[in-house]
Amino acid sequence: MNPSQRLLSSTWLLWAVLMIPALWMLNAWRVGDLFYGEVLHLSGEWSARLMMVTMAITPFRLMFPNAHWPNWLLHRRRHFGLAAFIFALVHTVVYIDRKRDLSLILEEGATFAIWTGWIAFVLFAVLAITSNDVSVRVLQRTWKKMHRYIYLAALLVFAHWIFAAFDFILGLIHLVILLSLETYRLWKRGKLENYAR
Numbered sequence: 001m002n003p004s005q006r007l008l009s010s011t012w013l014l015w016a017v018l019m020i021p022a023l024w025m026l027n028a029w030r031v032g033d034l035f036y037g038e039v040l041h042l043s044g045e046w047s048a049r050l051m052m053v054t055m056a057i058t059p060f061r062l063m064f065p066n067a068h069w070p071n072w073l074l075h076r077r078r079h080f081g082l083a084a085f086i087f088a089l090v091h092t093v094v095y096i097d098r099k100r101d102l103s104l105i106l107e108e109g110a111t112f113a114i115w116t117g118w119i120a121f122v123l124f125a126v127l128a129i130t131s132n133d134v135s136v137r138v139l140q141r142t143w144k145k146m147h148r149y150i151y152l153a154a155l156l157v158f159a160h161w162i163f164a165a166f167d168f169i170l171g172l173i174h175l176v177i178l179l180s181l182e183t184y185r186l187w188k189r190g191k192l193e194n195y196a197r
Contacts, residue, residue: 018083036098047087048157052178054081059181062188078131085128088121117160123153
């Protein structure tokens with residue numbers, strides 16, 4: 001393996017790249033360069049986009065069967081999924097720190113725009129905790145069924161984004177992109193299964 005391949009294969013480098021935006025956000029919020037709404041918005045966007053990368057890997061592999069980069073992404077899918085959860089955690093911590101009132105959090109949590117985000121966060125947490133080889137061995141077939149809840153989490157994430165944001169257009173655009181990729185995945189898988197018969 002040459003130096004450039006070794007560099008691209010480095011888990012440490014990947015995590016450094018993934019975490020730079022989170023560390024920048026938190027520091028900018030701490031020193032006052034970013035205000036609450038900006039940090040909340042950016043952390044939520046990063047979480048949703050990393051989730052989209054995680055979910056888009058299979059469609060990309062079907063679109064580009066001879067390309068190497070979808071396989072590179074596949075071998076690092078758990079890292080992108082965990083990074084999506086970390087940004088969701090930043091999003092949640094910033095929200096709780098701002099509210100600092102359980103009754104207010106519960107009151108807002110009863111609205112559709114917010115409870116969709118809370119349920120998505122809980123699903124993210126479960127998926128993140130079980131994104132390891134030990135969980136795969138222990139849960140066996142249940143693991144795959146459990147991780148299909150990413151689709152429900154994605155729908156909730158975009159419901160939260162669209163209904164909680166001041167401008168819903170960006171969230172809607174991301175949702176359409178993800179739905180298009182998943183529609184292609186289902187169509188292509190169905191086509192391949194028909195060929196195999």
